[in-house]
Amino acid sequence: MLQGMKKLPIEIQYKEAIEIYKKLSSVNKKIGKLDTVLRKSIVNKSILSLLTLNESVQSTRIEGTQVTFYEIMENKSKKNKSWQQTEVLNYHKAINHGAKLIKNGDVISTRMIKELHSILMEDARGTVSNKGEFRKIQNFIGPDKKIENAVYIPINASLINEYMTNLEYFINGEYHRDFDKKIDEDKVLFDHKIDSLLRIAIMHAQFESIHPFLDGNGRLGRILIALMAIKEKIMEAPLFFVSEELEAERIRYYNTLNETRGETPSWIGWIIFFLNASERMADKIIEKIETAEVLASNGLNKCKTPVNQDVWLATFKEPIATATEIAEITGYHKQTVKKALDFLVSNNLLDKDKSAKRNIKYYNYDLLRAIG
Numbered sequence: 001m002l003q004g005m006k007k008l009p010i011e012i013q014y015k016e017a018i019e020i021y022k023k024l025s026s027v028n029k030k031i032g033k034l035d036t037v038l039r040k041s042i043v044n045k046s047i048l049s050l051l052t053l054n055e056s057v058q059s060t061r062i063e064g065t066q067v068t069f070y071e072i073m074e075n076k077s078k079k080n081k082s083w084q085q086t087e088v089l090n091y092h093k094a095i096n097h098g099a100k101l102i103k104n105g106d107v108i109s110t111r112m113i114k115e116l117h118s119i120l121m122e123d124a125r126g127t128v129s130n131k132g133e134f135r136k137i138q139n140f141i142g143p144d145k146k147i148e149n150a151v152y153i154p155i156n157a158s159l160i161n162e163y164m165t166n167l168e169y170f171i172n173g174e175y176h177r178d179f180d181k182k183i184d185e186d187k188v189l190f191d192h193k194i195d196s197l198l199r200i201a202i203m204h205a206q207f208e209s210i211h212p213f214l215d216g217n218g219r220l221g222r223i224l225i226a227l228m229a230i231k232e233k234i235m236e237a238p239l240f241f242v243s244e245e246l247e248a249e250r251i252r253y254y255n256t257l258n259e260t261r262g263e264t265p266s267w268i269g270w271i272i273f274f275l276n277a278s279e280r281m282a283d284k285i286i287e288k289i290e291t292a293e294v295l296a297s298n299g300l301n302k303c304k305t306p307v308n309q310d311v312w313l314a315t316f317k318e319p320i321a322t323a324t325e326i327a328e329i330t331g332y333h334k335q336t337v338k339k340a341l342d343f344l345v346s347n348n349l350l351d352k353d354k355s356a357k358r359n360i361k362y363y364n365y366d367l368l369r370a371i372g
Contacts, residue, residue: 002262003153005209007163007178008170009191010202010260016268017188023275024195030282031197035235037286043296044289046316048237050371051285055241056091057372059222060084062247069372073320087124091219094119098227099238107172108224108231110164113212116223120216134160135214152261154211163210171203171228190267196232200225200240201274202267205260222246239285245277291370292316302347307332311340315350319364319371326362
């Protein structure tokens with residue numbers, strides 16, 4: 001059974017550091033390409049929200065939810081939602097709120113982290129009575145509710161503020177007295193001055209190991225990955241989404257995190273795993289954006305009027321929508337929008353729910369498939 005953890009910074013064997021930096025170089029190039037592709041895309045602002053929503057789905061799936069991206073898109077306008085749908089939409093809301101705060105100049109602080117947790121846990125399952133507050137009791141990670149079967153026991157609740165302060169300085173690249181550390185000649189110190197992507201990898205593992213809240217730590221830790229990428233100007237928008245890759249190798253994700261804990265932590269496995277996941281993430285999101293770009297361009301070529309073009313592009317923001325919803329996006333009259341939507345249906349760009357008599361929905365299935 002693993003118990004506790006060490007404060008930052010971390011020590012890496014010299015030969016392991018060489019391996020890490022070799023991998024880091026290729027990953028940074030790939031992420032730079034992703035940022036460029038997004039900036040040049042004609043549908044970047046439209047599909048950004050969809051990509052964020054898909055991240056919300058993938059991250060909550062790691063925690064055991066079974067809801068799909070399509071189900072969220074189909075039901076997000078409904079008032080009565082399942083707890084699974086609520087958790088996904090809360091995640092989406094929290095990540096967008098955090099991105100807005102960072103763009104307004106806020107640093108990633110304990111105050112912000114508690115604020116995001118409060119949003120994340122609103123009307124969700126778990127210990128909602130403690131939303132936005134660090135735990136005051138011992139928690140543990142394991143297969144059941146018996147602490148004797150725990151895989152990992154985090155630090156005592158009385159140490160959380162101390163460890164979170166240490167982490168906060170590290171996240172924001174600021175010096176803290178904890179970072180004054182002597183190391184052996186065959187080791188390298190990974191402190192607050194290392195490459196941003198490495199700091200993000202270390203931040204996530206450290207936050208999960210502190211486990212400061214009674215519930216929601218995994219989801220919030222993955223939100224912090226995307227937010228720190230914005231803060232470090234790795235990405236202009238909240239698009240650094242690795243949850244899909246982490247969910248695909250969930251056991252390896254948990255195992256490599258566990259290796260960073262206890263009195264004799266090893267970080268090489270986790271950092272390489274995170275860099276590989278980041279590289280695959282960049283490849284997949286580039287493919288999604290480029291597919292959406294081709295789809296948008298092909299549709300624009302079929303559209304005969306500016307109205308049809310505007311309505312077509314509006315479906316990239318809301319791929320499942322009624323004429324009323326598209327009218328709100330475009331500013332056109334509902335009947336004008338309805339005529340344009342029916343034109344898009346007749347040209348096999350959209351599908352229409354012909355069984356409905358009122359609030360008829362139109363579907364951009366090709367986009368939904370590309371994103372989800």
